[in-house]
Structures are given as structure tokens and as C-alpha cells.
Amino acid sequence: MAQSPNRAPGLVSRYGADTAFMTFVAALMAFLYIPIWVLIAFSFNDSRSLTWPLSGFTLDWYVKLASNGDLLAAIRNSFYVATGATILTLCVGVPAALALHKVNFPGKTVFRRLILLPITLPGIVTGISMLNMFKLIGFPLSLETVILGHATALLGVVVTQVYARLQRLPKSLEEAAFDLGASPWRSFVDITLPNIRTAIVGAGMLSFVLSFDEIPVTFFLTGRDNTLPMYIYSTLRRGVTPEINAVGTIIVLLSLVLIVVSVVSTRDTKQK
């Protein structure tokens, strides 16, 4: 913003405004990050109750985690579900984004609306509507039904990300490939795919994280097996323990790794 330098009073008020803005931004950061530090700090605290001040350092809660069979099974289940859901949602979402990008067909607007709906539609609606269907056709609930639910709920995420990238690609590239006699498949593999690869990777990572963390759909579609968030959810019914903080701290660390990976992979595209 260019301000006219000839207005001296403006300078004073601008300085005041800057200070106010800075304070506000600092407060917002505190609001966002103090809770995360609280989560981490109490995972190392040697008291069962989560009260200030911290009483002493311990790694007991982490040791406890390592020997908690239910928890480890839940983590395994979550990896299974998130991997399955990510693969499925990419297999459906990428073609959907391609269709939105270059195929014209009747009902395209409805198609777009429907596919993007789960972004704003609360997961609970996806969850119970699929629950109703599985019950009606007598399909038993399991981790696989959870995968189908997640893949459906995450479709919108994949489509928005990949579609946004496709929109930015110059049309001439594919036209050139087509003029040179490349089949649609060849032009997809050689031209389109390399250009949208990072968007697909990004969408896949986001889907994985969201699926790993998902509760509303899982809540209705799982059979006897628990995923990690469902396990934490059921533990919370019994009360709050620092063990959950320890799980949380590990999740925060893993998320941090994923964020770094995703930043590095998007940086890659900018250089091209």
C-alpha cells in the first residue's frame, strides 16, 4: 500500500495501526499455538492430572503407549484405512477432475456440485447414509466399509486440488500432442500426468492425513475394529489421561514431518 508521504498525521496513525495489527497477529498466534504446546508439555509431565504448574519430567506415558496392544492395533488399522482410502479416492478423483476439465457433457454442473458436496457436507450425513445402504443390502460393517466411506468423503478434496492444477496448464500442450498423433492415453501419460503429478501427490497426502484423522464417517461405518481416532474417542469417554497427550505429541510430530514434505514437494513445482 503506497501512502502519500506528505501527510504527517497519517504517519502517526499508521504507526499506531501497525502496532495494533502486530499485537493482534501475535495474540492470534498465541491462540493457535499455546494449546498445542499445552498438549505436548503435559505428555512429559509426571502427574496424572493435567494441572498447572508442571510437576516433573517423565517418559512414562510414552512407555505405557508402547505396551498398549489396543492402541497399537488401532494405529495399524488407521494406516490400513488411510492407505486404502487414499488410493481409492485418487483412482476416482483424478479421472473426475480430468472429466470436469475437458469433457463436456449434460449435467456437468450437477456432477461438479455433487462431487464437491462432501467438502461442506458434514461427515455424519455421508456416514449414516452409507450405513443405511450397507445395512439395507446386508453388507457387514468392517474397515473396508470405512475405506469406501472415506474415499467418498475425500473425493472433493482430490478433485479441487487436481482440477485447480489442470486449469493452470496451457491447453496448447495437449493440443500439440494430439496434433502429433498421440493417443489420448499417451498424451495423458506423457503430457498431463507429469504436469499434475505434484498436485496428485499433494492431494494424496492431504487425503491420507484427513482419513487418518476421520471420526464422523468412521463412527458409523466401522465394525468391531477401531481406528486411532476412534480409539482415542472411546478412551476420552472414560476421562482425560496424559497418555492421550503422548499419542497427540507423536501425531503432532508426524504432522510436522508431513507439512515439511508437502512444502518441499510444492517448492519443486515452482522451480519448473
Added chain:
Amino acid sequence: MSHARRNLSGVMVLGIPLLWIALFMLLPYGIIVTFSFWVKKYPTFVPAFQFGNYVTLFTDPQYVLVLLRTLKISVLVSVASLLLAYPFAYWLVFRCRSAKLRTWLYMAVIAPLWVSYLLRAYVWKTILGTEGVLNSFLKSIGLIDEPSSIFLYNQFAMVVTLTYIFIPFMVMPIYTALEKIPANLTEAAADLGMGPWRSFWTVTLPLSAPGIAAGATLTFCLSFGDFIAPFLVGGPDGNLIANVIATQFGAALNWPLGSALAIVMLVVVLTIVSLSDRMERKGATGGI
């Protein structure tokens, strides 16, 4: 030949998503619509066509109250997120002089989205509780003598928690909208003698309206369907629609009523989404 091939690839590209949508979206939605007209008959429920479930939802004070409460909480969360996100995004786009700092701060707001949503709700339970971090902290610095229960298990706690969780969804679209405003517009306003406030109200704010609409839609809809925050910090009178739906499919075993509630939720969300779509389109054509 090549034309036919092009068509074939079009069919393939379109076929999988269409099949998926039909099987896992349209069919299930159709089924809940059907179920919502059925009748509960102990011990399960039987096919019927009547509007009794909907009548119950809109006349039984118990359900009307929950609906109104959910609307209120969702509106409050959207407003709170807007009040926090807008000045922040504004500062980032127009006032922050270091590009590096801008990138870092933007990322810092988005990053929590990658951290488990359940944990972000859980941590507020541990902070706001009677035995919680905030109370014991206030006590240790001598601000209060007795732990206070005013922080947890009420609507305030729900609004704080949901705002905390969903604020990135407000920052992202507003930031994008503000970034698109050409600098010469505000410069022109300044050259024409408009003060910073007038130029904000007449130029910047209207041009960023589509971003506000998108952010408000997301935060509203996400809060509207949430059932974790009410469970963790909402307390006995904090049930939102999603909790009631969960009860109907669990303990209460009234699937038809639960389905009707889900349809109400679906209709509310669809209405909001199409309203904001219209607003965004208006912004796109009426704008630059």
C-alpha cells in the same frame, strides 16, 4: 477413428466417477430420504410414507431447541472466525512488508489443519476444565481462589473450540480474495482523496466479499455438522444436531427420525452452499 478414441477415453474418464457417485452418494442419499418417511415401530421400523418425523422435528420443543442451538453456535463460530481471520489476512496481504514472514505466518495458520482434529478439540477440554490448565494457571498466579467451572461444558467452550478448529478455513479464502485485489485500486481511491477507512469500506471489503462468503460457508457448515466438540466440551445441554442424529442411530434406535434430521442438515447445507455460490458468482462478474 481418433474421434471415437477420444470419445472412448471421455467415457472412461467420466464412467468411474459417475459410477462411484451413483453407488456411494445418490443411492445412499435416496435411501435416507426414503427412511425419513418410515415409521418407528418397536423393536425396529417399518416402511411408510408420512411426514410424521418431520412434523416431530419442527414441533417437538426438544428438537426445535437443538436445531436453534446448532444454528446459533454455527453462526457464532463463523462470526468469531471472521473477526479473527479478516484482520489477520488483511495485515498479511497489505501491511506485512516481508514476503518471507508473510509465507511463514500464512503457513502457521494453515498448519494446524494437518494436526488431528480430535486432538485439537481434546486439548481445549484439558485447558478449560475445572481441574484444567487454565483454572490451575489462574489459581497459581493468584487471579482466582477457587477453580471456576464457567469455562467448560457450555456454549462458550463450544464456540472457542470450534473457532480454534475451523479458523484456517476462514483465513484461506479471505487471503486468496484479498490477494487478487489489484493494488492500483486502493491507490486510486487514495489519490481521489479517500481516507484509509473509506477506501476499505468502499473498495477492499466489497471486493473481498466472495472470500468472506466462502469462508463463512465452510465454517458454518463444518460447525453445523460437528459432533466431537459438543461431546468433549459442550456439557449436558450442549447437544447439537449431529449428536441427536448419532443417538437416533445408536441408543434411541429411531433410524427414520435420525434420517429425517440428516435430510434437514443436508437441505440447510445445500441452501447455504448455493447461496454462497450465487454470491461468489455475483462477486466475480460484478467485480473486476
